[in-house]
Amino acid sequence: MAxxxxxxxxxxxxxxxxxxxEVESEILHGIDxxxxxxxxxxxxxPSGSGKSTLLNLIGLLDRPTSGQLHIDGEDxxxxxxxxxxxxRGQRIGFVFQHHHLIPAFTAEENVAMPLLVARGRPDAExxxxxGQLLDQVGLxxxxxxxxxxxxxxxxxxxxxxxxxxxNPSLVLxxxxxxxxxxxxxxxxxxxxxxxxRRQHTTFLIVTHDPRLAARCDRIIELVDGRIxxxxxxxxx
Amino acid sequence: MPFEWIAAVRFLREGxxxxxxxxxxxxxxxxxxxxxxxxxxxxxxxxIKRTLSSQAHITLLPPEEIARPQQATDxxxxxxxxxxxxLRAIDQWQTLRDRLETWPEIAAVSPVASGPAFAVxxxxxxxxxxxxxxxxxxxxxxxxxxxxxxxxxxVGAGEAVIGIELAKDLGAEVxxxxxxxxxxxxxxxxxxxxxxxxxxxxxxxxxxxxxxxTAQSLLDxxxxxxxxxxxxxxxxxxxxxxxxxxxxxxxxxDSWIKTNAQFVTALTSQRVSSNVIRFFIALSVAFGIASVLxxxxxxxxxxxxxxxxxxxxxxxxxxxFLLQGGIVGFFGSLLGSALAWSFLMLWQLLARNPDGTxxxxxxxxxxxxxxxxxGASLVGILSALLxxxxxxxxxxxxxxxx
Numbered sequence: 229m230a231x232x233x234x235x236x237x238x239x240x241x242x243x244x245x246x247x248x249x250e251v252e253s254e255i256l257h258g259i260d261x262x263x264x265x266x267x268x269x270x271x272x273x274p275s276g277s278g279k280s281t282l283l284n285l286i287g288l289l290d291r292p293t294s295g296q297l298h299i300d301g302e303d304x305x306x307x308x309x310x311x312x313x314x315x316r317g318q319r320i321g322f323v324f325q326h327h328h329l330i331p332a333f334t335a336e337e338n339v340a341m342p343l344l345v346a347r348g349r350p351d352a353e354x355x356x357x358x359g360q361l362l363d364q365v366g367l368x369x370x371x372x373x374x375x376x377x378x379x380x381x382x383x384x385x386x387x388x389x390x391x392x393x394x395n396p397s398l399v400l401x402x403x404x405x406x407x408x409x410x411x412x413x414x415x416x417x418x419x420x421x422x423x424x425r426r427q428h429t430t431f432l433i434v435t436h437d438p439r440l441a442a443r444c445d446r447i448i449e450l451v452d453g454r455i456x457x458x459x460x461x462x463x464x
Numbered sequence: 465m466p467f468e469w470i471a472a473v474r475f476l477r478e479g480x481x482x483x484x485x486x487x488x489x490x491x492x493x494x495x496x497x498x499x500x501x502x503x504x505x506x507x508x509x510x511x512i513k514r515t516l517s518s519q520a521h522i523t524l525l526p527p528e529e530i531a532r533p534q535q536a537t538d539x540x541x542x543x544x545x546x547x548x549x550x551l552r553a554i555d556q557w558q559t560l561r562d563r564l565e566t567w568p569e570i571a572a573v574s575p576v577a578s579g580p581a582f583a584v585x586x587x588x589x590x591x592x593x594x595x596x597x598x599x600x601x602x603x604x605x606x607x608x609x610x611x612x613x614x615x616x617x618x619v620g621a622g623e624a625v626i627g628i629e630l631a632k633d634l635g636a637e638v639x640x641x642x643x644x645x646x647x648x649x650x651x652x653x654x655x656x657x658x659x660x661x662x663x664x665x666x667x668x669x670x671x672x673x674x675x676x677x678t679a680q681s682l683l684d685x686x687x688x689x690x691x692x693x694x695x696x697x698x699x700x701x702x703x704x705x706x707x708x709x710x711x712x713x714x715x716x717x718d719s720w721i722k723t724n725a726q727f728v729t730a731l732t733s734q735r736v737s738s739n740v741i742r743f744f745i746a747l748s749v750a751f752g753i754a755s756v757l758x759x760x761x762x763x764x765x766x767x768x769x770x771x772x773x774x775x776x777x778x779x780x781x782x783x784x785f786l787l788q789g790g791i792v793g794f795f796g797s798l799l800g801s802a803l804a805w806s807f808l809m810l811w812q813l814l815a816r817n818p819d820g821t822x823x824x825x826x827x828x829x830x831x832x833x834x835x836x837x838x839g840a841s842l843v844g845i846l847s848a849l850l851x852x853x854x855x856x857x858x859x860x861x862x863x864x865x866x
Contacts, residue, residue, distance in 0.1 A: 280865075284861045287773065289772075289773060289860045289861045289864075290861050309777075309778060310777055310778070310779075313772070313775055313776070313777045313778075314775065314777075316773065316775055317774060317775015317776075318775070322773050322774075324770075324864065328766065328770045328864065329770075330767050330770060330771070331478065331767075332474040332475060332477070332478040332767075333474060341771070341774050342774040342775055344467050344470075345467060345771065345774050345775045345776045345780065346775050347467075348466055348467050349465070349466050349467065350465070350467075350470070390774075394775075
């Protein structure tokens with residue numbers, strides 16, 4: 229079995245509620261979850277089940293009301309906003325549903341953005357790395373295109389390259405194919421899978437698509453703020 | 465270039481129309497401020513120059529003679545008749561002159577013997593003021609030589625330089641003779657060697673410049689002077705320096721600021737009102753920048769959220785928007801200075817004296833442009849404080865979803 233320090237993500241008793249007093253409502257009722265290095269997991273569940281809330285907590289964009297959240301063994305509860313931002317920048321990559329590139333920058337610059345933000349100044353190395361990743365997602369020729377001149381599928385591939393540019397431990401993908409046609413969706417999914425196999429990056433993919441979930445290694449099902457099922461997928 | 469600069473420039477470049485409009489807005493504000501400042505300082509410098517063309521910066525006079533009661537008394541009803549002031553000499557004026565010449569604040573010292581007399585030529589008879597001078601020294605206080613319209617500045621024995629008004633009144637020209645008669649029947653006949661125009665009709669009609677010795681004998685001030693005129697390096701120090709000299713010498717020291725009190729008050733209130741106007745222009749420019757940036761923060765909410773998710777800190781987000789304010793202010797000030805320069809050129813083309821010479825010379829000094837650029841950039845940064853704070857505090861979860 230995997231070693232304990234293999235744990236990329238560890239959640240214990242995570243609760244999240246919004247509002248306060250009379251109108252307080254709890255969205256997540258005690259989530260325990262561990263993801264290990266190299267896992268490729270799907271998070272499924274009906275809308276309103278708390279998937280997005282959970283993803284925001286794991287992505288350190290929000291803080292839990294109670295419970296513990298460790299990323300690479302580091303306790304997020306101990307960190308202030310700057311500490312969270314740094315941990316997020318170094319260890320977590322995001323792929324959003326609506327690709328979310330920054331239109332004022334080129335594809336290459338968008339990919340290098342997490343490094344630029346962390347280092348404060350551009351350097352040759354970060355653009356070299358961005359170029360390699362764009363090459364790997366098949367967009368080597370579009371490096372200098374402004375982000376909004378790319379098609380939806382291309383933008384999502386740029387977003388994947390961006391999520392991986394810092395060599396993160398964990399990539400969170402929120403409906404990464406939700407906005408794409410079937411063909412592009414398959415391409416994008418294949419890309420995620422490829423990076424997972426090649427670099428052993430851990431992926432947590434939120435999806436509505438049972439077909440897509442079935443192609444992951446593990447399916448975690450969230451209903452009404454609780455994990456109701458968590459099972460490995462029999463490999464084909 | 466640091467990340468914050470890159471992002472700020474890209475954001476401004478992407479929001480082309482918005483950025484352009486606000487830069488033009490800042491530019492118009494800066495142009496008005498620069499134009500007003502240059503015009504006002506040009507105007508004031510010109511007014512002061514004209515006022516001081518026939519006046520010393522400080523004039524030293526003997527202390528006033530005050531009548532004192534012979535015995536102090538509370539019981540006797542007493543009316544003190546104020547005494548008429550005689551023409552008196554300044555004690556030890558040579559020593560004083562030499563001492564004042566060593567003061568670093570003082571540019572020139574010129575002893576003057578002056579007093580009333582009549583100028584007589586044929587039938588014409590005019591009340592005038594004899595001004596006995598040492599031409600070399602006097603010229604450094606009031607540039608008489610430059611103001612001559614005819615002849616030359618020569619005031620040796622038997623020579624006089626008179627104003628153009630007096631010349632007209634007496635029908636005299638250079639080379640003509642002029643009889644001056646003072647009190648007690650002392651009189652002298654002089655040859656007119658030059659005519660001056662000091663830009664002041666009263667002075668042009670009244671002053672008759674003669675050599676110091678000639679004046680001394682006409683006014684019965686043998687070996688003495690009635691006043692000492694001073695020129696300073698810094699005009700604004702006149703009043704302070706006058707007080708210091710008065711304190712040290714016991715003489716009466718009148719600065720141009722005191723003798724032209726109303727004029728100086730007018731200049732000051734002009735400056736104050738223009739400062740108020742400038743302040744409000746700067747304020748409205750600041751509100752303009754702030755409102756554009758507030759809108760930009762809202763428009764860029766999603767991008768701010770993404771950058772935050774990519775690891776950008778709150779401080780980085782804040783700096784991106786502060787920089788945008790600063791950049792807008794800076795470029796606006798460059799545009800504004802260029803506009804102000806064109807206004808001034810146009811103004812100088814149109815505002816002319818009847819003879820076609822420019823009314824007065826004004827220009828945009830590099831210092832003023834640098835000040836405007838620095839000031840506008842600072843105003844830009846200050847007005848970006850609030851939008852920048854909003855950008856930094858934006859909740860990335862909300863921003864990305866929105």
